[in-house]
Amino acid sequence: MDARFTDEQDEIRRTLRGLLDKRCGPQELRAAVDTPAGHDRALWTALAGHLGLPGLALPETCGGVGGTVTELALACEETGRALAPTPLLATAVLTAPLLLALGTGAQRTGLLPRIASGGLTATLAVPGPALATALALTGHDRRGQWAGGGRAGGVQARRTGAGWQVYGQVDQVLDGHSAELLVVAAHTGGFARSRVLLFLVRGDAAGLTRVRQTALDATRPQGRIQLRDTPAELLGDEAADALPALARLGDTAAACLAAEAVGAAGRVLERTVEYVGQREQFGRPVGSFQAVKHRLADAYVQVQAARSAAYYAAWAAAAPAPGAQTAGPLALAQALEALRRAAAEGIQLHGGIGFTWEHEAHLYFKRAAGDELLFGPVHRLRAHAADAAHVFEEAGT
Secondary structure, three states: OOOOOOHHHHHHHHHHHHHHHHHOOHHHHHHHHOOOOOOOHHHHHHHHHOOOHHHOOOOHHHOOOOOOHHHHHHHHHHHHHOOOOOOHHHHHHHHHHHHHHHOOHHHHHHHHHHHHHOOOOEEEEOOOOOHHHHOOOOOOOOOOHHHOOOOOOOEEEEEEOOEEEEEEEEEEEEOOOOOOEEEEEEEEOOOOOOEEEEEEEEOOOOOEEEEEEOOOOOOOOEEEEEEEEEEEEEOOOOOOOHHHHHHHHHHHHHHHHHHHHHHHHHHHHHHHHHHHHHOEEOOEEHHHOHHHHHHHHHHHHHHHHHHHHHHHHHHHHHOOOOOOOOHHHHHHHHHHHHHHHHHHHHHHHOHHHOOOOOOOHHHHHHHHHHHHHHHOOHHHHHHHHHHHOOOOOOOOO
């Protein structure tokens, strides 16, 4: 493994950081999350049109840049640093890989170039609070019962004379209120022969109702979608097995989420170090006190270790190797812990302004808590990784 970044990868980071510093400051961030979409459409157009972010990990034949998960993770690190509310995670990380892996030739040709150009936003809708299980981050359900178990609840799909229809409800969908394309996981075939398939649902389809939800992390907007005999198109063909594809997607998602969390942790730590160097107490900067130095040093070491783990997870997802299947969940667990630690220290060391609504410190803490609710918790990420690696199995069993 060569741990050095290429000139192109360094340029992606520099260019993206410069753009976000200009276009996604604290005021722009708060204005964006208050819009109906929950993100700045003009910023998304710039990120997609000028930098090609949605197509970083898509092949050139599909209109993408031809990069790997590594480039996508580096981009996520920079968007996480700014807490930029964009459709990047839902569109490029959670949805585009599924379209590339399972889609028919016509589906890939018709959808992926539009995603790569930023002209189409998409998201993955998984019934119930089971996104982490569906992505095999905190468990592995080989029957896909999180999609409804073939009984009432979840999302069901049935074939009609005119095609497929889906019926059900999904309460937590990233950008579900604004995405122009939904990839919906649904059960089909009845309970005795049930299996999970993925379906494409247009954002303006008949029978689709969606509402933006109030989320703990406002920079990560979520929506609730209701499907009432909504016309849908099967992603790929019926022979395609959606569950292994979702599990493989989990490696990519975990690496990008870990990089995003590391970017946020590094930024809130930078701001805290800057502040304690300026704030004075007892006639000297707060940062000169030994106890404060120790706390910030511990947080720094934790962030740097998480950054290394995130980079390795991105490399492992881009070039899978034996024994690297647990890198993503472990890196995500370490990054979420580092972000939570750095954000908590930031709130406390900023003193009286650290916990106010007007300051940005609480936004970083909410990002850590919100991501752990969606993709964790941390102890389950580690427990599942240990099970997958057979850490606690006795020799010879």
